[in-house]
Amino acid sequence: MTLLLEFKEKLKRIYGKHSGYINPILKFILAMVVFTSINSAIGFLPFFTNIFVVLVLALICCIMPNQILVVVAGIMIIGHSYALGIEAAGIAIVLILLMEILCLRFVSKDCLAMLFMPLALRFGITALIPIGYGLKRNPSSVLTIGCGTITYYFIETLKEKAPVLQGSTADDITSRLKLIMDGIFKNQTMMIQLMAVIIVVLVVYGLRKLDIDFAWHIAIVLGSVVYIAVMMAGGLVLDASISLIPLIAGTIGSCILAFVFQFLVFNVDYSRAERLEYEDDEYYYYVKAIPKISITAAQREIKTFSDEPDSIYEEPTVEVRHEEIPEESNLEEPNPVSVEDLDLERKLEESLKNL
Amino acid sequence: MLSEVRIRHMTNLTRYEEGVGKKDLLIARYYRSDYLGEALIRNFFLTSIGYVLLLGMLMGYNAQYLLANAYKINLVAFGAELLIGYVLLLGIYTVITYSYHAVRYEKAKKKVQEYYEELSELERIYNKEAKRTAGNAAGRRN
Numbered sequence: 191m192t193l194l195l196e197f198k199e200k201l202k203r204i205y206g207k208h209s210g211y212i213n214p215i216l217k218f219i220l221a222m223v224v225f226t227s228i229n230s231a232i233g234f235l236p237f238f239t240n241i242f243v244v245l246v247l248a249l250i251c252c253i254m255p256n257q258i259l260v261v262v263a264g265i266m267i268i269g270h271s272y273a274l275g276i277e278a279a280g281i282a283i284v285l286i287l288l289m290e291i292l293c294l295r296f297v298s299k300d301c302l303a304m305l306f307m308p309l310a311l312r313f314g315i316t317a318l319i320p321i322g323y324g325l326k327r328n329p330s331s332v333l334t335i336g337c338g339t340i341t342y343y344f345i346e347t348l349k350e351k352a353p354v355l356q357g358s359t360a361d362d363i364t365s366r367l368k369l370i371m372d373g374i375f376k377n378q379t380m381m382i383q384l385m386a387v388i389i390v391v392l393v394v395y396g397l398r399k400l401d402i403d404f405a406w407h408i409a410i411v412l413g414s415v416v417y418i419a420v421m422m423a424g425g426l427v428l429d430a431s432i433s434l435i436p437l438i439a440g441t442i443g444s445c446i447l448a449f450v451f452q453f454l455v456f457n458v459d460y461s462r463a464e465r466l467e468y469e470d471d472e473y474y475y476y477v478k479a480i481p482k483i484s485i486t487a488a489q490r491e492i493k494t495f496s497d498e499p500d501s502i503y504e505e506p507t508v509e510v511r512h513e514e515i516p517e518e519s520n521l522e523e524p525n526p527v528s529v530e531d532l533d534l535e536r537k538l539e540e541s542l543k544n545l
Numbered sequence: 546m547l548s549e550v551r552i553r554h555m556t557n558l559t560r561y562e563e564g565v566g567k568k569d570l571l572i573a574r575y576y577r578s579d580y581l582g583e584a585l586i587r588n589f590f591l592t593s594i595g596y597v598l599l600l601g602m603l604m605g606y607n608a609q610y611l612l613a614n615a616y617k618i619n620l621v622a623f624g625a626e627l628l629i630g631y632v633l634l635l636g637i638y639t640v641i642t643y644s645y646h647a648v649r650y651e652k653a654k655k656k657v658q659e660y661y662e663e664l665s666e667l668e669r670i671y672n673k674e675a676k677r678t679a680g681n682a683a684g685r686r687n
Contacts, residue, residue, distance in 0.1 A: 284598050291595035292638075343557055364608045371606045 197482060198454060221248035221259055224305050227312055228266050232348050234273035238266050260301045267341070271348060271425040274355045277366045278348060285344060285374075293333040298325060302333040307338025307387075308345065310444075314436055317417040318444035320387040321410055322451055324394025332388045339387060341381040347373025379432070382424030390417045401478065403460040406452050414445040459483045548674065554667045561660055569653040570660075580650050581643060588642040592635050600627065 205212055225244045230327055233239040247266075264286045272279035294301065303323060310319045319338075325332040348355075374380070390413045397409035418441050423431035433495040458480040466477040562570070572580060604611060611618075 281602070284602050288602075290597055291591045291598075295591065296641065364605075364612075367605045367608065371602070375606065488552055 194453070195483060198457070201454075202304045217256075217259065218248050218252035220302075220305070221251040221262075221268075223309065224259070224263050225266060225316075226265065227309060228270065228345070229367070231268070231345050232270040232274075232352070234352070238269050257298060257301050260304050262306060267345065273368060274352060277363055278355060278370055281367070281370050282344070285340070289337040289340070293337055293366045296326045296331050297330050303331055303334035304341060305336040307335050308342035311339070311383075314440040315444045315447065317414055317441045318386070318392060318447050320390040320417070321394050321444060321448045324391045324413060325398055325406060325409060325448070325452065326455065327393050329392055332391045333385050335382055335391060339380065339384050340374065343377055343383075344374055347377070371512045378424075378428045378430040382421060382428060382430055382432070385424060386417050386420040389420055403463070406456055409450075410445060410448045410452060414441050414448075417441055417444075447449060457483045548670065551667065551670050551674075554663055554670065558660065558667065561656075565656065566660060569656050572650060572653040575650075577647075577650055581646055584642055584646040584674040585639060588638055589635070592638045593631075594636055596631050601641055 194518060216235045222244065225238075225247060228242070229239045247262055251262055268279055268282045268286070271282040287467040289304075294304075300323065303319060307316075307319050310316050320332075320335055323335060349371060351373060354369065355366060393416050394409045397412060398405050402408070418437060419436055421432050422434070424430065459482070460480060461479060466475070466479060468475050468477075575583070
């Protein structure tokens with residue numbers, strides 16, 4: 191546990207020192223993952239599947255605000271949809287515009303959930319995103335998480351219906367429209383998934399705000415249980431095919447990752463919690479103070495003095511080094527010397543000679 | 546001479562100006578009624594566009610049915626339903642927009658007030674230092 195806490199403190203220190211470099215690198219990695227995932231699912235337009243285009247777009251996104259990454263991902267989806275047909279591109283544009291007009295203009299801070307949710311659905315750790323946002327953000331993040339879910343299922347619909355869409359003729363516009371929109375409006379798995387993520391966000395948010403010990407831990411566990419329960423109940427009621435083993439395995443994985451997230455973000459020691467009561471002119475205050483668990487390494491200062499200065503006008507240079515004393519010192523203790531072994535007369539003669 | 550207190554104030558002010566304060570300072574320039582009015586006008590246009598897009602999508606989805614049964618549909622009742630749907634959607638989004646921007650305006654105003662208080666404190670520190678410097682210079686001349 192101490193090792194983990196030290197590792198966390200080191201991470202915090204490194205991030206604090208170099209966040210100007212680390213943030214763009216992380217955004218670049220996220221952009222690359224998002225763009226390559228889109229290309230691997232619906233890579234129908236050769237321009238966007240070109241690795242150099244992907245690299246350039248990722249480089250641009252890493253120095254821009256987060257909203258630009260979402261916009262570029264949207265443009266890629268529209269581009270690939272256009273390669274399938276004008277109807278698919280039209281539906282993609284209308285869907286993205288509707289999401290922006292009806293939802294995203296109120297929750298632009300949580301726009302990255304629109305990218306995280308499809309990635310989580312793709313990698314099978316769906317519950318992680320609603321649990322994470324329920325822990326750290328507020329209930330309005332259901333809008334962006336829901337939009338991310340709809341985007342994922344739209345991409346999956348295009349991927350599934352691509353052979354049919356590419357093979358049909360231009361006269362079947364209405365049937366092509368209906369084919370794509372059935373994949374969204376009549377997709378029972380998507381409806382169940384939407385219900386599940388909304389309920390999980392609300393449950394997790396409600397639980398972690400409670401004034402009880404281990405609120406975050408309870409929220410994570412119950413959030414995972416609620417997700418499995420809603421998915422299974424939804425599958426039974428709406429007669430949708432929900433695979434049980436991937437669902438449970440993915441939710442357990444999400445739960446573990448959520449605990450890692452909780453360790454990094456909200457690690458407190460409930461055993462040393464204090465309750466305080468005080469008042470001022472306007473209010474009575476009932477405060478619960480829970481200390482964070484952290485390890486601070488002591489710093490020692492080493493001053494080294496250089497040789498005598500060249501001229502009497504120069505001051506001797508002083509070098510100051512700060513070193514951290516490790517928690518468990520591995521330094522070997524010097525061999526103890528007894529007083530009887532010391533030759534004091536010889537030492538006195540030497541010191542007199544130096545004088 | 547470097548003053549730690551002054552540097553701390555300046556750092557806080559700069560951090561605010563270059564971070565959250567960019568939006569807050571823009572919002573605080575408006576009167577409350579102007580800010581909310583502008584948000585509601587923008588909401589009107591965006592919700593109208595959104596409704597048209599939604600309607601277009603639904604009509605595209607039911608295009609075959611509509612084309613086959615156009616002669617059976619009571620256009621007046623259909624138009625009334627569309628209008629009621631539009632008014633309902635606009636009403637809901639107007640309430641959401643008003644609440645959201647009202648809260649945002651209040652929060653921005655409060656933060657900008659704190660910003661100006663800290664700015665006044667910095668000005669007081671500068672004035673104090675200027676008086677001290679002037680006093681020292683006068684003492685040396687004498």
